[in-house]
Amino acid sequence: MPAIPDETYKNVFDAIDARQNEFVATLKEALAIPSVSGDPARRPDCVQMVMWTKKKMEELGISVQVIEAGKQKLQNGDVIDLPPILFGTLGTDEKKKTVLVYGHLDVQPANKTDGWNTEPFELVEKDGKLFGRGSTDDKGPVIAWIHAISVLKQKGVDIPVNLKFVFECMEETGSEGLEEALRNHKDDFLKNVDMTCVSDNYWLGKKKPCLTYGLRGICYYFIEVSCAKQDLHSGTYGGSIPEAMNDLVWLLSQLTDLDGTIRIPHIYDSVEPVTDDEKKIYEEIDFDHEEYRKDIRAHSLLKTTKEEILMNRWRFPSLSIHGIEGAYSQPGAKTVIPNKVIGKFSIRTVPNMTPKDVDKLVITYLNELWAQRGSPNHYNVIAYHSGMPWVTDMKHVNFRAGARAIKRVFGTDPDYTREGGSIPICLTLQELTGNNVMLLPIGACDDMAHSQNEKIDRSNFIQGTKTLAAYLLELAECT
Amino acid sequence: MPAIPDETYKNVFDAIDARQNEFVATLKEALAIPSVSGDPARRPDCVQMVMWTKKKMEELGISVQVIEAGKQKLQNGDVIDLPPILFGTLGTDEKKKTVLVYGHLDVQPANKTDGWNTEPFELVEKDGKLFGRGSTDDKGPVIAWIHAISVLKQKGVDIPVNLKFVFECMEETGSEGLEEALRNHKDDFLKNVDMTCVSDNYWLGKKKPCLTYGLRGICYYFIEVSCAKQDLHSGTYGGSIPEAMNDLVWLLSQLTDLDGTIRIPHIYDSVEPVTDDEKKIYEEIDFDHEEYRKDIRAHSLLKTTKEEILMNRWRFPSLSIHGIEGAYSQPGAKTVIPNKVIGKFSIRTVPNMTPKDVDKLVITYLNELWAQRGSPNHYNVIAYHSGMPWVTDMKHVNFRAGARAIKRVFGTDPDYTREGGSIPICLTLQELTGNNVMLLPIGACDDMAHSQNEKIDRSNFIQGTKTLAAYLLELAECT
Numbered sequence: 001m002p003a004i005p006d007e008t009y010k011n012v013f014d015a016i017d018a019r020q021n022e023f024v025a026t027l028k029e030a031l032a033i034p035s036v037s038g039d040p041a042r043r044p045d046c047v048q049m050v051m052w053t054k055k056k057m058e059e060l061g062i063s064v065q066v067i068e069a070g071k072q073k074l075q076n077g078d079v080i081d082l083p084p085i086l087f088g089t090l091g092t093d094e095k096k097k098t099v100l101v102y103g104h105l106d107v108q109p110a111n112k113t114d115g116w117n118t119e120p121f122e123l124v125e126k127d128g129k130l131f132g133r134g135s136t137d138d139k140g141p142v143i144a145w146i147h148a149i150s151v152l153k154q155k156g157v158d159i160p161v162n163l164k165f166v167f168e169c170m171e172e173t174g175s176e177g178l179e180e181a182l183r184n185h186k187d188d189f190l191k192n193v194d195m196t197c198v199s200d201n202y203w204l205g206k207k208k209p210c211l212t213y214g215l216r217g218i219c220y221y222f223i224e225v226s227c228a229k230q231d232l233h234s235g236t237y238g239g240s241i242p243e244a245m246n247d248l249v250w251l252l253s254q255l256t257d258l259d260g261t262i263r264i265p266h267i268y269d270s271v272e273p274v275t276d277d278e279k280k281i282y283e284e285i286d287f288d289h290e291e292y293r294k295d296i297r298a299h300s301l302l303k304t305t306k307e308e309i310l311m312n313r314w315r316f317p318s319l320s321i322h323g324i325e326g327a328y329s330q331p332g333a334k335t336v337i338p339n340k341v342i343g344k345f346s347i348r349t350v351p352n353m354t355p356k357d358v359d360k361l362v363i364t365y366l367n368e369l370w371a372q373r374g375s376p377n378h379y380n381v382i383a384y385h386s387g388m389p390w391v392t393d394m395k396h397v398n399f400r401a402g403a404r405a406i407k408r409v410f411g412t413d414p415d416y417t418r419e420g421g422s423i424p425i426c427l428t429l430q431e432l433t434g435n436n437v438m439l440l441p442i443g444a445c446d447d448m449a450h451s452q453n454e455k456i457d458r459s460n461f462i463q464g465t466k467t468l469a470a471y472l473l474e475l476a477e478c479t
Numbered sequence: 480m481p482a483i484p485d486e487t488y489k490n491v492f493d494a495i496d497a498r499q500n501e502f503v504a505t506l507k508e509a510l511a512i513p514s515v516s517g518d519p520a521r522r523p524d525c526v527q528m529v530m531w532t533k534k535k536m537e538e539l540g541i542s543v544q545v546i547e548a549g550k551q552k553l554q555n556g557d558v559i560d561l562p563p564i565l566f567g568t569l570g571t572d573e574k575k576k577t578v579l580v581y582g583h584l585d586v587q588p589a590n591k592t593d594g595w596n597t598e599p600f601e602l603v604e605k606d607g608k609l610f611g612r613g614s615t616d617d618k619g620p621v622i623a624w625i626h627a628i629s630v631l632k633q634k635g636v637d638i639p640v641n642l643k644f645v646f647e648c649m650e651e652t653g654s655e656g657l658e659e660a661l662r663n664h665k666d667d668f669l670k671n672v673d674m675t676c677v678s679d680n681y682w683l684g685k686k687k688p689c690l691t692y693g694l695r696g697i698c699y700y701f702i703e704v705s706c707a708k709q710d711l712h713s714g715t716y717g718g719s720i721p722e723a724m725n726d727l728v729w730l731l732s733q734l735t736d737l738d739g740t741i742r743i744p745h746i747y748d749s750v751e752p753v754t755d756d757e758k759k760i761y762e763e764i765d766f767d768h769e770e771y772r773k774d775i776r777a778h779s780l781l782k783t784t785k786e787e788i789l790m791n792r793w794r795f796p797s798l799s800i801h802g803i804e805g806a807y808s809q810p811g812a813k814t815v816i817p818n819k820v821i822g823k824f825s826i827r828t829v830p831n832m833t834p835k836d837v838d839k840l841v842i843t844y845l846n847e848l849w850a851q852r853g854s855p856n857h858y859n860v861i862a863y864h865s866g867m868p869w870v871t872d873m874k875h876v877n878f879r880a881g882a883r884a885i886k887r888v889f890g891t892d893p894d895y896t897r898e899g900g901s902i903p904i905c906l907t908l909q910e911l912t913g914n915n916v917m918l919l920p921i922g923a924c925d926d927m928a929h930s931q932n933e934k935i936d937r938s939n940f941i942q943g944t945k946t947l948a949a950y951l952l953e954l955a956e957c958t
Contacts, residue, residue: 216714220812229776235695235900238827239739239797240788241777246735246800253732256725258854260718297708298720300855309719318718320816321725325809328802328823333699333863335825335900337799344807346814348717375737376779384812421714421814 001096001160001479008157009408009473013466015151020462023147024130026056027461028123030139031132037083037106037173040074046083046169049105053142053167054086060149062088062165065189069170069177082177087189088165090149096479097194098162099398099472100433102425103142104171104200107134108450115452129455136456137449141199141442142167144461148469160476164193171200171425179428186432193433194478195398197471198426199464201441202449204417208286209406209467211399212439214314214418215426217349217389219358222382223251223366225375226340234335241337245327247375248343252321254369255345260302260312262319262347264365270352271316278315282307285415314418317353321345344384348420355386390427391418396436397478405470409463442467480575480639480958487636488887488952492945494630499941502626503609505535506940507602509618510611516562516585516652519553525562525648528584532621532646533565539628541567541644544668548649548656561656566668567644569628575958576673577641578877578951579912581904582621583650583679586613587929594931608934615935616928620678620921621646623940627948639955643672650679650904658907665911672912673957674877676950677905678943680920681928683896687765688885688946690878691918693793693897694905696828696868698837701861702730702845704854705819713814720816724806726854727822731800733848734824739781739791741798741826743844749831750795757794761786764894793897796832800824823863827899834865869906870897875915876957884949888942921946 016023035049036042054064069082083106091098110120110133118124120133134140145165152159170176182190203210227244228237256262289309293301303309312318325342328334349358363381370379393399394416406414423439430437442464448454495502514528515521533543548561562585570577589599589612597603599612613619624644631638649655661669682689706723707716735741768788772780782788791797804821807813828837842860849858872878873895885893902918909916921943927933 218714218814220814227777232775233900234797234799234801234825235697235827236898237775237792238799238899239781239791239795240771241775241780242737242739243799245802246732246737249728249731249800252728253725258721258725258852260721292719296711296716296720298706299857301720302718312718313716316718318713320713320717320722320814321728321806322713322813322815323724323807323817324803325807327800327808329804329806329808331804333823333825334801335697335699335799336801338802344812346713346812348714373737378778419715420717421712 001476004160004473004476009470011155012151012157012469015155016147016462016466016469019151023143023462023465024123024125024458026147027130027135027140027143030143031123031134032121034121035106035169036109037170038109040078040080043080043083046106050083050086050169053105056146057086057088057165060090060146060153062090064088067181069181072176083169085178085181086165086167087185088167091159091162093162096160096162097475098164098192099475100164100166100193100196100429101145102166102196102198102200102429103145104138104168105142106169106172107137107139108172117453125458128458130458130461131453131455133454135454136202136443136447137454138171138200140456140461141464144199144442144465144468147465148472152469152472157473159472160479161472164189175425178425182428182432190432193435195396195435196429196433196437197398198423198437198439199442199468200423201419201439202443202445202447203441204285204287204415204445206444206446208412208415209410210415210417210441211394211402212417212419212441213394213399214391215389215422216314216420217353217355217387218346218422219349219355219362219386220346220384221344221362222384223248223343224340224380224382226378228339231339232337234337237337242375242377243337244341244377245338247373247377247379248324248341250373251366251369252343252345255321256319260318262317264361267317267358267361270357272351274311274315279307281416282310285310285417313420315350317350318348319345350389351391353389355388359383387422387424388427390430392430392437398436398438401471401474401477402438402440404474405467408470409466440467440471480955483639483952483955487634488949490634491630491636491948494634495626495941495944495948498626498630502622502941502944503602503604503937505626506609506614506619506622509622510602510613511600513600514585514648515588516649517588519557519559522559522562525585529562529565529648532584535625536565536567536644539569539625539632541569543567546660548660551655562648564657564660565644565646566664567646568642570638570641572641575639575641576954577643577671578954579643579645579672579675579908580624581645581675581677581679581908582624583617583647584621585648585651586616586618587651596932604937607937609937609940610932610934612933614933615681615922615926616933617650617679619935619940620943623678623921623944623947626944627951631948631951636952638951639958640951643668654904657904661907661911669911672914674875674914675908675912675916676877677902677916677918678921678947679902680898680918681922681924681926682920683764683766683894683924685923685925687891687894688889689894689896689920690873690881691896691898691920692873692878693870694868694901695793695899696832696834696866697825697901698828698834698841698865699825699863700823700841701863702727702822703819703859703861705857707818710818711816713816716816721854721856722816723820723856724817726852726856726858727803727820729852730845730848731822731824734800735798739797741796743840746796746837746840749836751830753790753794758786760895761789764789764896792899794829796829797827798824829868830870832868834867838862866901866903867906869909871909871916876954877915877917880950880953880956881917881919883953884946887949888945919946919950
């Protein structure tokens with residue numbers, strides 16, 4: 001298919017600018033539905049959010065299947081329905097490539113009393129920022145997709161690709177039911193998907209857009225140590241027994257060096273060496289590590305250069321100790337000898353580390369430490385959960401189209417970034433479609449996803465809508 | 480005053496046996512008042528409990544002063560009245576010595592759903608055990624005092640000492656208001672108190688009574704370490720900064736050796752050496768350290784002999800790590816880098832350690848460790864609270880009378896014990912009266928004070944009443 005003329009881009013962008021107040025109003029409608037997937041009492045709101053989105057999609061001519069996602073078993077034993085998943089289809093032209101779009105309709109919990117300046121489920125605009133739970137994670141991006149399609153339709157543009165949509169409403173609580181639903185439709189709905197675009201992360205900074213081609217994996221561990229059948233009073237029993245907390249803090253103290261180096265033997269053996277090409281990527285990225293340090297008010301960073309810090313966050317493993325379950329964790333003082341304590345830590349993994357290998361190294365090391373300790377207490381290690389790291393080919397047409405779209409809207413090439421965290425859907429979609437997955441974020445690093453006063457800048461919401469429309473047009477290249 | 484004839488003891492004991500069902504019924508009345516001092520909503524019940532007790536005392540001819548204890552400021556900012564304190568006086572014969580009796584009328588919280596087999600605020604008798612919150616801590620002993628006096632009156636016995644009573648209703652929440660009230664009455668109500676008897680602890684075992692002459696003190700510390708302005712996502716930020724948890728677990732791991740030895744230099748310097756006389760006390764005590772180990776289902780004890788374990792619990796310092804505030808402490812997994820963590824530990828102290836000296840040694844050691852660590856994070860140590868250890872003269876007439884009373888009731892000499900924990904009122908009363916304080920427990924080690932299914936054995940409740948009556952009669956020696 002020939003390249004779309006610049007004029008078409010201009011018309012589309014102008015139309016988006018002209019309709020921006022309407023788009024913000026639609027986002028306001030979506031934010032008013034408190035679709036908190038982690039709160040079973042909000043399940044009807046989740047269903048309402050799914051149905052609201054279905055209606056918006058159908059108004060654009062998208063054919064929508066409502067996929068029942070099964071049941072959820074709550075901690076109290078109750079069983080409730082998972083919110084349904086939306087599978088959408090727009091265009092079935094066999095001559096065109098097919099792009100899958102993923103997004104989620106659920107949000108993190110939010111209460112004004114948590115420290116919000118405004119009602120979290122009411123969009124409030126202030127100084128060009130659209131505040132409200134879900135504004136950036138992930139209702140804003142989902143609605144940007146809907147508006148991008150709407151304007152392309154309005155302008156009578158022949159979208160150069162077929163589109164598929166997967167919108168779920170359980171992402172914030174582990175996407176329960178999604179993988180099974182996708183797997184069940186691997187050979188029909190997912191068949192012929194040539195590439196996937198996910199808008200569910202953030203720019204590295206506040207100004208420059210990026211495309212994301214890698215994520216770290218995770219291996220999460222529990223170390224259990226117990227010394228008695230129940231908690232004991234430290235006055236009455238102090239001096240009687242070897243206490244579990246002493247063993248546990250010692251074990252945890254042996255995991256890393258002060259400079260962050262993981263002390264587990266051979267843990268770095270399978271980490272891919274840094275190539276010269278890769279080094280260049282980090283050199284070119286717009287990132288000020290001193291500003292980053294100041295933003296989080298850290299007293300010091302583990303590395304002294306931009307490139308080293310980015311690599312430490314994205315392409316080297318790291319180990320964090322998260323906390324201890326079973327010990328006293330409240331404010332004030334309690335004179336307790338905790339009888340059973342569970343230390344929790346995780347390792348962020350990178351290619352070519354596998355959970356199987358990492359589990360083995362971690363457990364071997366901890367067993368050796370425990371033998372060295374010589375404590376009579378009971379000890380156990382649990383490999384609690386894991387996820388693979390993900391890195392994809394950023395020279396794929398998917399990324400080329402994304403980059404050109406960004407250049408058109410922002411006048412700059414994107415940075416190519418990875419993320420330190422995990423977005424398991426990327427791996428799942430890559431595996432099930434067998435094709436390229438790209439992360440195309442439209443929100444900025446200071447959007448406060450999951451936190452109080454979540455927002456998306458109005459300009460990013462609108463420019464993001466343009467970027468998504470432009471990305472679809474740029475894919476004319478591949479049809 | 481001549482010794483009381485054995486016949487009198489027999490008459491008193493027989494009367495107590497004859498009235499035991501009435502005594503249990505009175506205890507049942509007291510337990511039905513949920514005087515939970517830690518729950519502001521239960522404050523009226525605390526007041527009711529105080530007034531119920533006042534009435535019982537007045538029925539015996541005890542002259543009672545109701546001492547207003549002032550106000551309590553709650554965490555939510557509300558200010559409510561503390562429950563009043565009862566000061567009782569029975570006898571003002573200048574030729575007699577004066578004994579002060581202390582007890583408390585409030586209880587720990589209790590809910591059936593916590594794991595009680597019966598309603599906690601309803602006395603239920605089963606297999607000779609009287610279950611209910613407060614049965615052993617401390618309503619049972621207070622009511623044993625009331626019945627002891629009641630029977631002495633009934634039998635027309637001239638009590639050989641004057642009696643003073645201090646019954647408070649805030650003991651379980653730090654005796655707020657008590658010390659000030661006592662201090663205000665140091666020169667009137669407390670004047671001329673020659674000795675004090677406190678029944679608010681427990682036998683070492685289940686069968687043999689004891690008298691308690693020592694308690695350990697406490698020095699409680701917080702170590703704060705912070706690495707950033709707020710919690711960070713371990714995926715996004717892992718590998719960026721030296722994490723506070725790593726520093727903290729390392730510091731905590733340096734506090735003790737596996738065998739419980741405290742690694743703080745000079746911490747043992749001021750511990751009183753064990754004398755040969757003292758060794759003998761431990762040798763004679765009825766205590767099976769292997770049974771003790773099995774009771775708490777510990778995998779191992781820090782020492783291998785009875786004497787060493789008792790000394791470790793009572794007359795040597797011990798250090799326990801209680802927990803960490805600010806880190807993840809819930810079940811399941813959270814991928815957080817805690818920004819500020821507070822490690823909590825305490826040292827049980829013994830004569831002649833003082834909080835001032837211990838604070839200095841602890842802070843010096845931690846500062847040295849921190850310098851050795853070389854972390855760029857922020858660190859701070861707080862000496863959170865402290866209390867002095869207490870040891871008294873167990874050859875005092877107070878103890879001699881207690882011992883003879885026990886011999887009369889149980890046919891055995893008591894064990895002379897210390898406790899590992901603190902009962903600050905002992906130190907306060909010793910200081911304000913300038914005289915001997917004795918702990919005379921009537922409950923057994925398995926009474927589950929503060930825990931679910933608190934109980935007192937019917938036999939101990941009744942034999943305890945006899946012991947208290949006999950103790951008063953034995954004090955004829957000193958008048």
